[in-house]
Amino acid sequence: MPAAHRTIFHVDMDAFFVSVEEVFDPSLKGKPVVVGGRPNERGVVSAASYAARKFGVHSAMPLRTAAKLCPQAIFVDGHPDRYREYSAKVYEVLNHFSPKLEMVSIDEAYVDMTGTERLLGPPMGAAHALHVAMKTATQLNCSIGIGTSRLVAKICSDQAKPNGVLWIMPGREAEFLAPLDVRKIPGVGKVMEKRLQDQGIHKVSDLASRDPGWLEQNFGALGIALSGKAHGLDAGAWFDGDIGEADGPRSISHEHTFSRDTADAQQLESTLARLSEMVCRRLREQKLHARTLQLKLRDSGFHTITRAHTLNEPTAIDSVVFATIRALFRANWKGEAIRLLGVHAAHFEDESEQIGLVGQGPHDKWNQALSAADRLREKYGENAVSLATGMKARFRERTHENPAGLPGKKKPS
DNA sequence: TCTGGGGTCCTAGGACCC
């Protein structure tokens, strides 16, 4: 086929969580708003309004720090259900523009607009129509980057914020990228930035002029990808494949950070039971079975370890997962106070790969019973059914730790 | 500053097999 260039839009919602909160409470508009929790809680900023950012508040910053920088900020709890609902609306809007569409997180998407000119006109016109459609359907602003690769489109949308459009025409990619700091390249974080700077590489142009072989020698596979990215190409596993062809999830996990560190074995194990249930429930929802189960422990000094076990047979059964996780916990917990626990499932095999087992073993009865329990939870709420140990965790958390409700769960809105 | 929660991908070493 004629390898004419692609036209890719990267659509990024502006201050997404904050903007959704403003839809539900318009009095927040224009004020310094921090989404993520109370100012004195353990936790970090999920999103900050532009007014709050003027004080130096930004996402991932500890809430206590944000409160010091901007004491007059309005702190609101996050509402994941609302964000999922609005994310679905965003998807619907984009789907009218092109079916080659991929949400890459709750608030951003790639849209392959190649070949839509006849219907929607040239890119700038289509982008304007998208802005209008998005505002009408969701009341939200977005920024749109347009380029011949995901990489260029993504960097453009960042430069276009807020509520703007930036189009880099085919052939002008290198020129656009050259003066930018290497940190602007997706995949270059604090550590890689430092490593590159140590080699005298500060700008994308410095990177583009290095020999790819040298980059590979010094940075391995990451170096190869960097070399491509410096020239505006989609390189590395992140950007492989056509838009809209992504596979299912690679892992499912849940974590809980205690509001106060604890060395209470009962509380720790019942929390692991609850996390195991949550993971299994989502496995069953997605019709997945996991072979590798992983425990995460973080102590008071923030030192974190992970311990994994791979089963011979994949599972989505609460009691199997919990037994595995508990065994890992008992083998690795030395009695120290714990800050965070996590349960992680990966190495999936879907049900079609299990077809030989259907109707044959005790596991089918288990799966049926557990699916029934999931339906009860949907109908009557999270407390309706649980492993006995999980029940203790709820009781403990609610009475001693979090009188307002369940840990990690929003209050009903 | 006192550090959430949900993910993806890469690296490196050891076990094990041929």
Next chain:
DNA sequence: TCTGGGGTCCTAGGACCC
């Protein structure tokens, strides 16, 4: 004895993203 080479699977840790 003093010793290969490749491939796959598993585990642990960490960078990075939103």
